[in-house]
Amino acid sequence: MGKLQLLMKYLFTLIYLCSFSIFSQEVKKDILYLDQNLVPISKTLFKTKSNSVIFHSRNYEKDSVIESRLHYQLYFGKMSLKDVDGILTNFNKKSNEKIEKSKTLLIYHYETLSGYEEVLKRREESFYKFINSKDSKRVSLNNRYIKPRLKKYTKKDYLSKIKKNAKKKSKVITKVSEKFNTSTIHVVRNNKGYPLNNKYFTWIEDSTSTFQNKYHGTIMVLKPNGNYFIRYGHLTKEKIYTILEESNWSSFYTDWDKSLKSNSSVGFGIVKELMKKKKISAIQ
Structure with missing residues (x-):
């Protein structure tokens, strides 16, 4: 190999290494x-x-x-009656049942709901990820070792599970409605084939995210007078009841404002109560 060829080979190698180094570096x-x-x-x-x-x-x-x-992640606010009417009008257009203005709204927001094909795909991905991982354990059967198998999951199984969950939710919704005169709404941003129409409770698709963009949260309690409470994250039934049982939220607003201005990590009054984690006793 001549000197020129060696030089060209060296240059190409150098260019390749430099290019690889540049592109492999993560841009901060x-x-x-x-x-x-x-x-x-x-x-x-x-x-x-x-x-x-x-x-x-x-x-x-x-x-x-x-x-x-x-x-x-926790907010007590007040909206105008015009805004309340706007929300009710929008919901009533999309709802399969009439939402009365005199009732307190209990709104649950879901980011994504998955249809059967999407669920099946995720199940398969999770399964194959598991059997290829170090955590995968072979099952002993008559001194023979076999790999875990992915359990068959049909569309009938999927729909049956949805129906079962819907019935369960419906019972809770009815109980809360009778106790606190509420209407419960379930709002979803991204629906990937989930059957929204059912006879048990109201589903509303908000694909434009207008509601969620303005009222960022997972749970919202909206009173007819415009008072509203938002929680981003989970809230137990007992804590939701605490909000619904109180007709005058003046002390709630005071506690929230005090917690906001102090940058407290635990909060005051109702804020502290709502965000307090349940302690698990070691003695059963």
């Missing part, structure tokens, strides 16, 4: 810290607020930056 993006109103704030203030019981934070990756945003 700047982080933009935003408060609950999408106003830029310092990293220090963001950290202080994100440790507060009132907020939770989420990262949103953009083309050139990562946005770290604050969201309320």
Whole structure:
């Protein structure tokens, strides 16, 4: 091989290694810290607020930056009667039952609901991921070893499970409605083939995310007078009852405002009560 060929080979190798090094390096993006109103704030203030019981934070990756945003995970607010009417009008257009203005709304928001094909796909992915992992254990049967098998899951099984869950939810909805004069609404942002129509309770598809974008939460209690409460995350039945049982929310607003301004990690009054985790006793 001549000197020119050796030189060319060396140059091509060098170019390849340099290119690989450049493209393999992860481009580090700047982080933009935003408060609950999408106003830029310092990293220090963001950290202080994100440790507060009132907020939770989420990262949103953009083309050139990562946005770290604050969201309320607990909120007591007041909307105009016009806004209440707007929500009721929108829900009544999409609902399979009439929602009365005199009732308190108990609204549950779901990010995604999956149809049969989607569920089947996830089951298979989870199964094959498991059997290829270190956690997979072979099953002993008459001194022979066999790999775990994926249990058959038919569309009939899927629909049967949905019906069973719907009946169960319906009983809870009826009980709460009779006790507190409420209407319960289930809102979903992304529906991937889930059968929304059923005779047990109201499903509403909000694919444009208009409701969720304005009222970011998992559970919302909306009173006819415009008072509303939002919780992002799980809330037990007992804690929801605590909200519904109280007709005057003045002390709730005071406790929430105090918790917000103090950046407390545990909160005060109703905030502390709602966010308190249930202790599991070692003695049964």
